[in-house]
Amino acid sequence: MRRVRGASPLPAVGSLLNQPEYRELQERYPRALVADAIREQVASERATGPVDPADRLDRVARLLAGWTAPRLRRVINATGVVLHTNLGRAPLSAAAAAAAAEVAAGYSNLELDLESGRRGSRHELVSDLLRRLTGAEAALVVNNNAGAVLLALTALARGREVVVSRGQLVEIGGAFRMPDVMRLSGARMVEVGTTNRTRVADYESAVGPKTAALLHVHASNFRLSGFTESTPLAEMAEVARRHGLLLLDDLGSGALDPVADEPVVGDSVALADVVAFSGDKLVGGPQAGIALGRAEPIRKMARHPLARALRVDKMTLAALEVTLRQRLLGERSPVARMLAAGPEELRRRAAHLMVRLRERGVPCRLAEGGSAAGGGSLPERELPTWLLVLEGPASRLAAALRRGEPPVLARIEDDRCCVDPRTLLPGEDDLLLDAIEAAAAVVTG
Numbered sequence: 466m467r468r469v470r471g472a473s474p475l476p477a478v479g480s481l482l483n484q485p486e487y488r489e490l491q492e493r494y495p496r497a498l499v500a501d502a503i504r505e506q507v508a509s510e511r512a513t514g515p516v517d518p519a520d521r522l523d524r525v526a527r528l529l530a531g532w533t534a535p536r537l538r539r540v541i542n543a544t545g546v547v548l549h550t551n552l553g554r555a556p557l558s559a560a561a562a563a564a565a566a567e568v569a570a571g572y573s574n575l576e577l578d579l580e581s582g583r584r585g586s587r588h589e590l591v592s593d594l595l596r597r598l599t600g601a602e603a604a605l606v607v608n609n610n611a612g613a614v615l616l617a618l619t620a621l622a623r624g625r626e627v628v629v630s631r632g633q634l635v636e637i638g639g640a641f642r643m644p645d646v647m648r649l650s651g652a653r654m655v656e657v658g659t660t661n662r663t664r665v666a667d668y669e670s671a672v673g674p675k676t677a678a679l680l681h682v683h684a685s686n687f688r689l690s691g692f693t694e695s696t697p698l699a700e701m702a703e704v705a706r707r708h709g710l711l712l713l714d715d716l717g718s719g720a721l722d723p724v725a726d727e728p729v730v731g732d733s734v735a736l737a738d739v740v741a742f743s744g745d746k747l748v749g750g751p752q753a754g755i756a757l758g759r760a761e762p763i764r765k766m767a768r769h770p771l772a773r774a775l776r777v778d779k780m781t782l783a784a785l786e787v788t789l790r791q792r793l794l795g796e797r798s799p800v801a802r803m804l805a806a807g808p809e810e811l812r813r814r815a816a817h818l819m820v821r822l823r824e825r826g827v828p829c830r831l832a833e834g835g836s837a838a839g840g841g842s843l844p845e846r847e848l849p850t851w852l853l854v855l856e857g858p859a860s861r862l863a864a865a866l867r868r869g870e871p872p873v874l875a876r877i878e879d880d881r882c883c884v885d886p887r888t889l890l891p892g893e894d895d896l897l898l899d900a901i902e903a904a905a906a907v908v909t910g
């Protein structure tokens with residue numbers, strides 16, 4: 466064994482494990498885990514030289530605490546970005562979250578028809594709701610929208626051609642690039658038009674004997690402006706009908722009701738054979754890919770082996786079912802409420818936070834600002850809001866908030882640390898105020 470010159474030899478893992486202070490650790494952690502931590506600590510001492518026993522114990526305890534600390538945690542979103550991808554997109558309604566938890570902890574009729582006692586389909590659980598909400602003939606839910614688009618292309622166009630406008634070959638955050646998805650599906654992409662202009666004649670002239678479908682992609686997170694032209698979905702539908710082709714529409718956000726200039730799901734369903742969008746963007750539900758459309762192509766997608774690989778789990782279906790039912794009953798999702806909040810209400814909420822923070826001696830003020838829908842939805846539209854501006858060094862404050870308990874994600878704007886009340890959920894105010902007070906104390910130190 467290699468020795469560090471002039472230092473005491475390193476103790477053996479086994480003998481440390483039997484010392485009383487390490488036995489104490491074994492009351493909180495499994496013996497094997499404590500042994501791993503000791504082994505790792507001893508190995509590092511072998512490289513850097515031995516430390517004294519109290520230090521060693523302390524480092525072993527910290528290793529164990531680090532290894533077992535919760536990673537995925539609830540945070541407070543004070544950024545004002547409603548569908549924040551890094552923060553898990555849509556927060557579920559309390560009822561949707563409760564339904565997911567309920568089904569997760571027990572057995573359920575996931576694939577059983579309780580009436581007949583026969584095997585049922587998990588897809589049936591939400592397809593009635595989706596049909597009623599959108600007018601679609603059929604519905605299929607998979608893991609996410611990227612999966613829904615991949616499945617549609619694979620099941621309906623593999624080995625054939627799909628025509629798509631160059632202006633719609635977009636990349637959505639998280640490496641969803643339409644050309645890559647197309648390649649993966651085995652469909653051959655035929656690009657038409659130019660980046661800024663694609664006319665109906667461009668689609669028309671690209672159609673050949675191998676064409677299976679026309680694909681329309683909602684540009685989501687970017688907008689072309691200036692000298693542009695894109696072919697409306699209705700005109701694409703005419704071309705598709707004339708040539709007996711499928712029309713596929715990747716809608717992205719999936720607005721069930723009209724919001725700003727987002728395309729509405731029902732309008733798209735009336736024109737396209739298959740429409741795909743996310744469950745956790747404007748729908749305000751769990752992560753899911755919702756495919757709606759005519760019965761035949763949706764059936765083909767459901768029967769494709771890839772559908773099995775992309776299928777959703779019971780927790781997702783439980784949350785989605787409740788989200789859709791609440792929608793049908795006219796109840797607003799948390800996402801819908803956040804998007805609808807007006808500047809008056811937000812000013813009142815920000816002012817309330819300001820008064821309570823000043824009572825605690827934390828300097829702050831109000832400022833006008835803008836929030837964003839995020840998630841590639843309504844990219845150009847800034848939603849007017851009122852910000853609570855925390856006085857002090859912005860990036861240090863933001864870092865202290867992020868590392869706090871619970872973690873708070875603030876927004877830095879014009880070198881000020883800001884809290885946007887739009888994305889605060891009911892019941893978060895007191896936690897937020899405590900967290901801000903603690904962070905201000907860290908910074909003023």
Ligand SMILES: *Cc1c(COP(=O)(O)O)cnc(C)c1O
Pocket residue numbers: 609610611612637641682683684685686715716717718742743744753754840841
């Ligand atoms: C967001 C988005 C996707 C990806 O959806 P996920 O649910 O994140 O898989 C695909 N296409 C468009 C147009 C989108 O906006």
